[in-house]
Amino acid sequence: MGTGPAGGGSVEERLARLEGLLAARPAQGWLARFAGWMGAELPKLLAAVVVLGLGWAIKDSVDLAIKQRQLDLSYSKEMQGLLQKLAEPAEMAQLQSTAVVLAAYGEAALPALLSELRFTGLRADAAEQGLAVLALRDPQPLCAALPRILSLRSRQFDWQVHLKVVRMLGEQDCVKAAAALRRYRELVQAAQAGRPERFEALVRQAPLAPAEEYPRLLKAVDRALQELAS
Amino acid sequence: MKTTKFIHAGLLCRLCLLVPIGLMGLATTSARAGIVECPAAAGQFSVFLSEPSGSGDAAAARQFLQRLQFELDQQRDGRWISSPATDVRFVACFKRAPALDGQDFNPTLVEGLNSQRVLLEIWGAVDSEPVAGAAPRLSAQMNYLLVPMRFAADQHEPVAAPLQRLRYPEQGAAPVQDAVQLIARPLDIDAFVAAALGFKLLRERSFEPAHANLCRAVSLLQAIAQRPLAGRSKADLLALKQFALDSAGRTLREALADPSYAKTGLLRLHDATKPCAGQE
Numbered sequence: 001m002g003t004g005p006a007g008g009g010s011v012e013e014r015l016a017r018l019e020g021l022l023a024a025r026p027a028q029g030w031l032a033r034f035a036g037w038m039g040a041e042l043p044k045l046l047a048a049v050v051v052l053g054l055g056w057a058i059k060d061s062v063d064l065a066i067k068q069r070q071l072d073l074s075y076s077k078e079m080q081g082l083l084q085k086l087a088e089p090a091e092m093a094q095l096q097s098t099a100v101v102l103a104a105y106g107e108a109a110l111p112a113l114l115s116e117l118r119f120t121g122l123r124a125d126a127a128e129q130g131l132a133v134l135a136l137r138d139p140q141p142l143c144a145a146l147p148r149i150l151s152l153r154s155r156q157f158d159w160q161v162h163l164k165v166v167r168m169l170g171e172q173d174c175v176k177a178a179a180a181l182r183r184y185r186e187l188v189q190a191a192q193a194g195r196p197e198r199f200e201a202l203v204r205q206a207p208l209a210p211a212e213e214y215p216r217l218l219k220a221v222d223r224a225l226q227e228l229a230s
Numbered sequence: 231m232k233t234t235k236f237i238h239a240g241l242l243c244r245l246c247l248l249v250p251i252g253l254m255g256l257a258t259t260s261a262r263a264g265i266v267e268c269p270a271a272a273g274q275f276s277v278f279l280s281e282p283s284g285s286g287d288a289a290a291a292r293q294f295l296q297r298l299q300f301e302l303d304q305q306r307d308g309r310w311i312s313s314p315a316t317d318v319r320f321v322a323c324f325k326r327a328p329a330l331d332g333q334d335f336n337p338t339l340v341e342g343l344n345s346q347r348v349l350l351e352i353w354g355a356v357d358s359e360p361v362a363g364a365a366p367r368l369s370a371q372m373n374y375l376l377v378p379m380r381f382a383a384d385q386h387e388p389v390a391a392p393l394q395r396l397r398y399p400e401q402g403a404a405p406v407q408d409a410v411q412l413i414a415r416p417l418d419i420d421a422f423v424a425a426a427l428g429f430k431l432l433r434e435r436s437f438e439p440a441h442a443n444l445c446r447a448v449s450l451l452q453a454i455a456q457r458p459l460a461g462r463s464k465a466d467l468l469a470l471k472q473f474a475l476d477s478a479g480r481t482l483r484e485a486l487a488d489p490s491y492a493k494t495g496l497l498r499l500h501d502a503t504k505p506c507a508g509q510e
Contacts (some may be wrong), residue, residue: 089325091264094338120346122267123339160345208273208347211435 083112092122099130107141109134114145117161129165135172143174150184152202153218159203159213162218170224178228185221188214232507248330265334268323270346275430277317277423280353282370297324318349318423327372328353332393335385337374344381348350349426351375352419368407370398374422378430379473390431390473391466394422402458421450425474432477437485437497440493444478478505 009017035042065228085098099116102109113134116127135142147155149165166184169177191199192214200206207213270276279295299322328334328351335351343351355371361367373395381393396418399405428443451471455464482502485491501507 089266091266092334093264121269121342122265122339125342128338160342209430209434212433213345 009203036173072108075105079109079112083116086123086126090126095122095126096129099126099131103130103133105133105223106137110145114149116155117149117164118158120158120160124161124164130167131168132213133172135168136185138171139174141178142168143172145182146174147177150202152181155202155204157205158205159217162203163217166203166217166220166224170220172228173228178225180227181221181225185218188217189220192218231494234468241277243432244387245333264326265339266323266326268321268326270343270348271321274347276346276348276350277318277320277411277419277428278321278326279353281318281325282353283327283330283355297323300307313356318427322471323351325354328375330355330371332372332375335380335393339382340377343377344430346375347430350419351423368479372396372398372418373457374420376429376470377427378426378433382429382433390469394466395463395472396454397460399462401459401460417450418454421447421454424450425470428474428481432481432484435484435488437481437488437491438495441478441481441497441500441505443484444474444481447474448478448506474508479503481505481506 013145026045061159073154078103081218082098082102086095087104091097102113109130112129116130117124146165148167150162162184166181168174169181187199187202190196191210196206196210240323254283262387268280270278281292281295299320348393352372352374354370356368356370358366358368373393376392376394379389382389383392400410424443425447428440429444431440432445434440448471451467453476455467457466479502482497482500482505485495485497486502491497
């Protein structure tokens with residue numbers, strides 16, 4: 001026979017002891033009582049709460065992203081006028097001020113200003129100035145975008161644009177671009193040594209005076225690398 | 231050589247016919263200082279003819295530039311100097327009127343011009359002074375910016391004054407009432423083109439045409455310097471002549487030191503200490 005709490009005595013005594021023991025046990029917490037009350041429905045409720053929490057957490061960032069996109073779209077419409085101004089025949093000072101105003105749109109103006117570099121001459125010079133102004137606020141987007149121009153195979157840019165890009169990378173202290181600059185240097189060096197095919201595959205038009213232009217490019221790359229190392 | 235002389239004599243005559251028509255407008259051009267885009271001749275050397283400043287209307291200046299450009303460029307079979315592998319085109323730059331003191335030509339602009347193989351930019355101002363009971367007296371200041379020299383100066387290389395200024399009529403010359411006699415000076419343009427082209431070709435390591443043009447510039451600049459020029463213009467011109475001569479010597483030295491220069495190259499026959507002997 002058992003010797004536990006219910007052991008010994010009549011059935012009534014044993015029941016009374018058991019009830020006494022139950023009454024002496026500490027009371028259950030509300031959570032346990034709630035879980036006991038929910039029974040099999042609890043997991044569904046938990047899932048619903050998690051979804052609600054996540055939704056609440058990401059709501060702000062989604063809103064922000066949507067608003068950013070809307071802002072970019074509205075900037076694009078506003079920038080269109082400025083881009084048309086850059087395309088019109090205008091004085092150098094006017095082109096430069098237009099590019100600087102364009103740069104005031106921040107990162108949204110980056111593709112437009114990079115695209116303007118394709119036009120050799122005053123437009124490209126103005127775009128270069130705009131990009132420099134853009135980098136005053138935050139050079140990171142520019143530093144991330146520029147190295148790609150040095151390896152694009154679409155042949156959209158002239159070697160003069162490469163020269164501008166190389167200089168900007170150095171001036172803006174784009175440290176992460178050092179590897180791209182070193183790869184570019186190898187291409188130019190090969191071109192100077194009489195193997196211009198890989199370099200020419202990147203530019204719209206090969207330099208007309210390679211004996212003058214390749215050393216200029218190499219000098220610019222070396223200077224940029226020096227600036228990045230210092 | 232005979233062909234060359236014929237081309238230049240013909241050019242002089244054609245300019246004498248052209249310039250009076252053009253200068254009628256040039257003397258009355260409106261003041262519109264500013265640099266606007268001027269597309270260089272693709273794949274060739276270019277000389278920019280910018281609008282002169284003064285007072286008057288733009289249409290006359292435009293007509294002048296068109297005719298001048300046509301005369302200098304089209305009517306000479308696309309050749310300015312009879313050098314092999316060098317083709318110099320004249321480009322009329324409408325609405326482009328640099329400041330008289332040349333302050334617009336910052337290093338970025340000059341680098342762009344040099345990369346596009348622009349040799350020379352010509353602009354200036356024409357004044358008309360009324361004379362009681364007679365035709366107005368004309369005077370002009372013409373500026374010649376030698377782009378390769380200016381680019382080299384921006385790179386801190388020693389060069390002669392890249393901005394040459396000539397006043398017409400020259401000191402002591404009789405007053406000029408005919409615009410043709412005032413600035414119909416193809417010799418001046420020829421001299422500056424030869425100097426700029428020679429120096430540019432030297433930088434591009436095209437030694438033989440570089441040497442030919444530099445020596446040609448020496449003799450043409452000497453001819454200009456013999457005219458009664460005002461103080462600084464003359465000094466700058468003589469410095470440019472000396473620079474062209476020195477550059478001709480440098481061309482010879484660099485050609486002889488260059489392993490890729492032909493063993494039978496004509497420059498091997500020259501003495502680097504007298505680079506233009508027999509050609510001055």
